[in-house]
Amino acid sequence: MNDTLPPVIVGAGPAGICAAKTLVAAGLRPIVIDEGFRAGGQIYRRPFVDDGRSATDLYGSEAAKATRLHREFDGLLPSIDYMPQALVWNIAGNELHLMADGKHHQIGFQNLILSTGATDRILPFPGWTLPGVYTLGAAQTALKVQGCTIGRNVVFLGSGPLLYLVAWQYVKAGGNVAAVLDTAPFSAKLNLLSAFRFDPRLVLIGMSYAARLVSRGVKIRYNVRPTRVDGSQYVEGLSFKSGTKVHSIACDAIAYGFALRPETQLADLSGCTFRFDDRDRTWLPVTDEAGRTSSQGVYLAGDGSGIAGADAAEISGELAALALIQDSGTTVDPGRMSALVKARRRKAGLRDILEKAFPFPDNWFDQIPGYTKLCRCEEVTVSTVIDTINGGELRELNRLKALSRSGMGRCQGRMCSAAMAEVLSATQHLKLADIGRLRAQAPVKPLPLLLQEGGS
Amino acid sequence: MIRRFSADVAIVGGGLVGSSAALALRKAGLSVILMDKGFCGAQASGVNYGGVRRQGRSVAQLPLSQRAHQIWPRLKELIGIDGEYQRSGHLKLARKPEDFARLEQYAETVKPFGLNLELFTGAMAKTRFPWLSGNVAGASFCPDDGQANPRLVSPAFAKAARDAGAIVLEQTAVHAAVRTSDGFALQAGTDCEITCHFLINSAGAWANKIATDFDEPAPLSRIYPSMVVTEPLALRLPVSLGEEGGGFYCRQVQRGNYIMGGGRGYALIDPDFSRPSTAAALAVMKRATTLFPHLAGAHVIRFWSGTEGQLPDNNPVIGRSGTTPGLFHAFGFCGAGFQVAPAVGAILCDLVTSGETATPIAAFSIERFHNMPPQHNKKKGTHNEMVE
Structure with missing residues (x-):
């Protein structure tokens, strides 16, 4: 060597x-x-x-x-x-x-x-593949790198510190934020108080985003579940459940994610x-x-x-x-x-x-209709995935990929494997730890067929 | 707690051979237990190229292949899905004139078997198949050969066997098998004891363990295909295609992805796992852009490999044991097992139920290796369409 x-x-x-x-x-x-x-x-x-x-x-x-x-x-x-x-x-x-x-x-x-x-870790819900729906990270990249927002009137949805940070960055840059919809209950945020001893500065900054958003008139709602993206060709609004009521809010873009x-x-x-x-x-x-x-x-x-x-x-x-x-x-x-x-x-x-302040939404798939696409690359729906699990009595993630096609497309499961794992574990009542993990295969991202020898 | 099973037939290896044998035996009324160390159809049977091709096989394999040819159109009836099987035709390309001469020779040799091969010179081939480009000296077309989706077909045979009453034990490796007075006793998984009258060894690249346990090791080695798949693209390649004498084969699936292969992958430190090789993948990608200029802007999204058993004469082992009554072997398909496998399952059923089969299989007897000195497995396979 x-x-x-x-x-x-x-x-x-x-x-x-x-x-x-x-x-x-x-x-x-x-x-x-x-x-x-x-x-x-x-x-x-x-x-x-x-x-x-x-x-x-x-x-x-x-x-x-x-x-x-x-x-x-x-x-x-x-x-x-x-x-x-x-x-x-x-x-x-x-x-x-x-x-x-x-x-x-x-x-x-x-x-x-x-x-x-x-x-971003993302989960599917009806309409998430419509043009105008972005991850929080992508919304932030658009702003940082290209100096533009993902829409004129943006809803921020999900869970995780990025939710408030990016919403505030949009407001500060002059963008219009239609609402911040947090899937976690407000009580979860009280956990932040116990984070003071680790990093008081970060906690204060984090809490200030919410305060500043409110002071600019941005509505923040907690304990929300999205029911669908409104619009047939592109984002026209978002419907969501808060308590037992379904609300709709107009917007032309949605930034969402559930931590990383x-x-x-x-x-x-x-x-x-x-x-x-x-x-x-x-x-x-x-x-x-x-x-x-x-x-x-x-x-x-x-x-x-x-x-x-x-x-x-x-x-x-x-x-x-x-x-x-x-x-x-x-x-x-x-x-x-x-x-x-x-x-x-x-x-x-x-x-x-x-993680306690911005928790992963439990039982996500209980309220997701079967027609929702779970794997957007291969256009595999939630019900196809569930039927494949039940039909083959599947208990392992690579097996689910092979038999359902979910995770087989351009992203190789980078975007949908979290959802696949949640559905498999919920359907079979197995722990996430007990259903295996998708094995990585080269190339980790798509390569041009015309890739030519360069050198070493 | 020991779990005890008893069945007429125990099958070790739930690939397409073992699963189709299980299904056939259940239909013949025998009780069956099918075991796989992993998941049924997850090894070579499930990750191969998906070629359903008779063209290019040795004369010895053609009767077997013709029997399988009758089974493929009946998949829906047999296993509940068509497995994306289609008789798209299989086009064998010759890059050089001497390759084309070999194709002409082959067509002459196999005439009695009725494959209805059509031969084209280079110019004629490009007229008949206008999507074709690059250096093509000639081609041989088998219109009734085709392709299917191994990822779906192989597990579906196992599921159909289970639905027909076979006991299917996955993630259950067989550790020991011994002959008893009236059959066999096996130990499998963490807690299973199995007794059976007949034992079928269809464990693919792992089959030599049982063969060796019964004193007839075969010179079985391993080969690893190297596969590449593109993103879905507009449907344009209607046939499955392979190159004579060169490592390239390609088909376009119904969803639009081009599946292409050639060359070999390699084993990881744990030889049960393999990876495709970058050099092989890049060579395949380059050949694809020469043959199909319309792919110039396309992306590849995944490479993969698998593990397949190889024997020195490029023919499988199929048939009764030479040492042990009641034991049957079917393994070592040398990268060309997918098309013939359903017929092999049917033949195993013939052998178990009646002791004989109408399909000639003498060339595949394990006894051809009985007097072979060990270490005789150095010769590399010359077959290039690996794990088709």
Whole structure:
């Protein structure tokens, strides 16, 4: 094996940036592969072109952090090999397969830090595939990167900290927010009070979004269940249940999501062992507190190793890099490592409370009509999935995919597997932990058939 | 708590062969227990290319293949679904003149079997199949061959067997099998003991365990196909297509996705799991854009592989054991088992119920390997349409 292979970092959000910074400080020259076109990741995503908006316009209370991370990364550029707009779509043994400039490249590695982040966790309801329905993350990206809103009059729906953050960002940018519809009861928010001891600043900021939304006249409703998107060709409104009553609200776009789900396909392809995580309701790669996985030389950092947020991602990025350095035989400051581990535990404690304040909606499918599409890529309905489960007495997720086609399309289950798991577990009265997980298959995202050999 | 089962026939391996045998035996009135270490039809039977093709098979396989050809149109009646089976025709392309000469030779050789092959020179082929492009020296078309969806067909046979009264035990691996005075005793799963009069070994790439237990190991190796599928696209490719002498085959399913394969995948550290190879996938993608320029803007959405048993002479083992009365083997289909499997199930039923079958299977006897020195399984298969 070649001893001189540089370490590779996949992803350039807060975790990837901090990992790169730590490796460079130790005298290493990492390769940083970023699907984005400028470093920052999802949370600190930068516009395509400078459009005069300030860091505060873009990142609000997190402007200082965003500015610092961007500046730090830009300062690293002479000391790293940065590949923006590059998609790692497969890991085969100790080789990364990626697409950059429309060409295929292979990069060998000995040490790899995966900081692949997360996407919105979504659940189907009637009309969710209509044009005009976006995830909260997509609504935020439109604003940050392209400087536009997803509609003139937007309803924000779901659960999770992003719900209030993005709604407030829209209001602040001059957008019209028709309503914020929270699927959790107001009482859940009282859990935030116990988060004070972990991070009072974050709690205050979080609560202030709701207060500021109200002060701008935005209606917030709790304990809501959407019944359908109104409109036949595009979004014209949203009907929802609050208590026993069904209400309708006019809007031309809907942003929704239920917290985040980690992107773990590359960890899976690299052979990492997984465990079921009750809090994230999904399977996560097994890591130690520094981010070491069961695969030699593979480290995880950021939300891709379990949802913990941007500040935790900075910590876990540095930790993973320090672990990598340590495992390569160089001494690292043990005090620094244990301080980071402690800080990471505190963030995990905070995350436990956030999960209670923004809970996943229970029994979602009790009120979802069978004709609702569950898998939008393959157009598989909820009733088809349930019939397939019952017809074959299915108890395993990959089997459900094979027999129902759900999860077989362009997204390979990235968008619908949470819903598939919920339906399977509810229909068969099985725990989510007991129905298996979809095995990752390359490519993790679609590739052009014309992909040509580039080089290594 | 030990669970005890007793049946006329126990079948090890719930792929398409084992499941179709289970269904046929139930219809013949025998009691059946069907076991799979994972899920029925989830290995090679369920993840293969889906070609339902007689063209290209060895002469020895054609009677078997013709028997299967009669079964496929009856799927709806047999298993309740048509399995997306269609007689779309199978087009074998020759890239070079010498490949076309081989196709002409093959057509001459198999004339007595009535496959009704139609031969085309390169120019004629492009007139007859106008969606075709790239270097084509000639082609051979079998109009009544076709394709089906293995993902649906194979599990549906197992379900039909269960509905017909077979006991189906999934996630139940058979650990031990011994001959007793009046049949066999098996241990399976965590808690199952099974007794039976007849034992069928249809465990695919895993079949050598039972063969070895009964002192007749076969030189069985493993092959891993490398498959690629595109996003759904407008329907344009009406036939299933394969290339003579080169590793490319392709069909377009009813939903619009192009399924294409060629080359080989590789086993993971746990050899029961495999992955497609990137090199093979890229080669297949490149060949597809040459043959079908209309795919220039398309995306591929998934690669996959599977695990299939391979034997040195590219023919399967089908028939009675050479060492043990009451034991029957059917495995090692060398990447070409999907089309013949339902007939193999019917033949196993013949053998169990009457001790003989009208379909010639002498060439597939396991005894052809009895006097073979071990380590004789180095020769790679030359068959290129892997796990069709």
